[in-house]
Amino acid sequence: MKTTIYIEGGGDTKSLHSELRRGFQELFKNLGFTNRLPRVVACGSRNDTFRDFTIAFKKKKEGEQVLLLVDSEDIITKSNSKWDFVKNRDKWDKPEKANEENIFFMVVCMESWFLSDKDGVKEFFGKDFDLSKLPQRDNLEDIDKQVLYSGLKQATKTTTKGEYGKGRHSFKILTYLDAKKVAKHGAYSEEFFDYLDNHL
Numbered sequence: 001m002k003t004t005i006y007i008e009g010g011g012d013t014k015s016l017h018s019e020l021r022r023g024f025q026e027l028f029k030n031l032g033f034t035n036r037l038p039r040v041v042a043c044g045s046r047n048d049t050f051r052d053f054t055i056a057f058k059k060k061k062e063g064e065q066v067l068l069l070v071d072s073e074d075i076i077t078k079s080n081s082k083w084d085f086v087k088n089r090d091k092w093d094k095p096e097k098a099n100e101e102n103i104f105f106m107v108v109c110m111e112s113w114f115l116s117d118k119d120g121v122k123e124f125f126g127k128d129f130d131l132s133k134l135p136q137r138d139n140l141e142d143i144d145k146q147v148l149y150s151g152l153k154q155a156t157k158t159t160t161k162g163e164y165g166k167g168r169h170s171f172k173i174l175t176y177l178d179a180k181k182v183a184k185h186g187a188y189s190e191e192f193f194d195y196l197d198n199h200l
Helices: 014-030 046-059 082-090 110-125 145-156 166-174 179-183 187-199
Strands: 002-007 039-042 064-071 103-106
Touching: 002 014, 002 046, 014 039, 014 166, 014 179, 046 064, 046 082, 082 103, 103 110, 103 187, 110 145, 110 166, 110 179, 179 187
Parallel strands: 002 039, 002 064, 064 103
Antiparallel strands: none
């Protein structure tokens, strides 16, 4: 079955789109999906990602899977469906025939995944990376985005690669992470990677 994942991120440049695709493909390979890799589409902004997904979902043929992977942006505190969440937050209307298995979240943003393998992030930034500046929580999906970004900037400001920058570093870091740790980051991460494992 052909699977295509429309992923938020990568801005408006071809080079960042390429880095996003490479980062996610390496993550998938490291989880053992090498011979069944999904197609990754870097879409840029949040709304552009939803638009591209919606168009592709409506055009998909029998035997094709079209998935949406976006940041939740906010901490998810309610038990409503994922489509209800983005309807309330982003005013997105669920495409006809789409279900909960077509939308997945990186909670609260992709950078939250870095916390599942802090040693991998340290390896990327080098010896001056300050692990103690990162948020220290048991529930990695319950960390505010601004708290996370602030911690990353504080942890990296004296490194040779410089202060953390979303476009400059984010997708390269994915290739340094232990994919199995990322897959166990939290409930939403487990849901996404378990789905891929069972349906690719």
